[in-house]
Amino acid sequence: MSIRIGILGYGNLGRGVECAIKHNPDMELVGVFTRRAPETVKILTETAKVYSVDDAEKMKDQIDVMILCGGSATDLPEQTPKYAQWFNVVDSFDTHKRIPEHFANVDKAASENGHVGIISVGWDPGMFSLNRMYANAILTNGKDYTFWGKGVSQGHSDAIRRIDGVKDGKQYTIPVESALEAVRSGKNPELTTREKHTRECFVVAEEGADLARIENEIKTMPNYFDEYDTTVHFISEEELKRDHSGIPHGGFVIRSGKTGWNDENNHVIEYSLKLDSNPEFTSSVIIAYARAAYRMNQEGQKGCKTVFDVAPAYLSALSGEELRKTLL
Numbered sequence: 001m002s003i004r005i006g007i008l009g010y011g012n013l014g015r016g017v018e019c020a021i022k023h024n025p026d027m028e029l030v031g032v033f034t035r036r037a038p039e040t041v042k043i044l045t046e047t048a049k050v051y052s053v054d055d056a057e058k059m060k061d062q063i064d065v066m067i068l069c070g071g072s073a074t075d076l077p078e079q080t081p082k083y084a085q086w087f088n089v090v091d092s093f094d095t096h097k098r099i100p101e102h103f104a105n106v107d108k109a110a111s112e113n114g115h116v117g118i119i120s121v122g123w124d125p126g127m128f129s130l131n132r133m134y135a136n137a138i139l140t141n142g143k144d145y146t147f148w149g150k151g152v153s154q155g156h157s158d159a160i161r162r163i164d165g166v167k168d169g170k171q172y173t174i175p176v177e178s179a180l181e182a183v184r185s186g187k188n189p190e191l192t193t194r195e196k197h198t199r200e201c202f203v204v205a206e207e208g209a210d211l212a213r214i215e216n217e218i219k220t221m222p223n224y225f226d227e228y229d230t231t232v233h234f235i236s237e238e239e240l241k242r243d244h245s246g247i248p249h250g251g252f253v254i255r256s257g258k259t260g261w262n263d264e265n266n267h268v269i270e271y272s273l274k275l276d277s278n279p280e281f282t283s284s285v286i287i288a289y290a291r292a293a294y295r296m297n298q299e300g301q302k303g304c305k306t307v308f309d310v311a312p313a314y315l316s317a318l319s320g321e322e323l324r325k326t327l328l
């Protein structure tokens, strides 16, 4: 019996989840739920329909996991706790400093209604978080670094698009070459947030919008831009489509640590990603965690979880017996 999936919010991530379901035979898409007029939103899955978000609650018995694909800046803080009342949910919430608050809100709604809510799923937070945790648990005497890009951050691009007067936009995260070199050469440098990455934004403004205000709102935005050196370019819609249509990204987590009675041996753990499509990769992670949310809830689990709380076997479509054959 397939795991019945709902998608709430049909943007880059929503389209990516729709594609990822296609690559997972144990899943089926029941419906896409949008805040827009359903007839204006076209999906690719012929066996599924588009509904208004207002109709979601009525379908709570037809969906096993609702995947929240809204933006972290403004959508998910309201949507994930709301829909955790009626569904098992998975989201990609990535406003790092607000994760504890989001966890508490989702945990209340999911626990009170007997659902599992897995938040902050993707690659950072998500797979990078897991690999940082593994590396720190193993190499306790060491130092780790995370670098992203050069690529398009969906969270930062979404945050730009929410600014009044912005019609569209994309944000590139760019690692600082000198910082990369210092880390790669094993110097274990102390680096501030500002010394590791810069951010470059390409913005299409509404006609007559106050460009200086928009630029200032971007550069001073807490949790997204205020700790970085950020450049803002105002371009036309045509230029954005022509020169910035892709959403590639990637990055790596690296930890070096010492063992031995006198710290004489050094070890390096590295996990890296090279992504043609940030949304499609993120969606592929999300779908695996949707499988986990369903299984954990079937076992009677409830409440909010993060990737740290999910045993790896829950993610795989293989049975325990099949997985054990892959140990070596």
Ligand SMILES: NC(=O)C1=CN([C@@H]2O[C@H](COP(=O)(O)OP(=O)(O)OC[C@H]3O[C@@H](n4cnc5c(N)ncnc54)[C@H](OP(=O)(O)O)[C@@H]3O)[C@@H](O)[C@H]2O)C=CC1
Pocket (backbone or CB within 6 Å): 008, 009, 010, 011, 012, 013, 014, 033, 034, 035, 036, 069, 070, 071, 072, 073, 075, 092, 093, 094, 095, 120, 121, 122, 123, 124, 125, 126, 154, 155, 156, 158, 159, 161, 278, 279, 282
């Ligand atoms: N943890 C991680 O590693 C990652 C997390 N993310 C997170 O995913 C979030 C979503 O990213 P992304 O999908 O790129 O954001 P989008 O801006 O593409 O979509 C966000 C929401 O905006 C609405 N929307 C989309 N397109 C339109 C449109 N043309 N007109 C009006 N509304 C529209 C949709 O809601 P509706 O259908 O209801 O209108 C959609 O759910 C990011 O904010 C980020 O935080 C992303 C990548 C990695």
Ligand SMILES: N[C@@H](C[C@H]1CC(C(=O)O)=NO1)C(=O)O
Pocket (backbone or CB within 6 Å): 094, 123, 124, 125, 148, 149, 151, 152, 153, 154, 155, 156, 172, 173, 249, 278
């Ligand atoms: N959450 C990020 C995923 C990675 C990319 C990133 C960045 O470029 O700042 N931070 O985390 C995204 O929305 O793309």
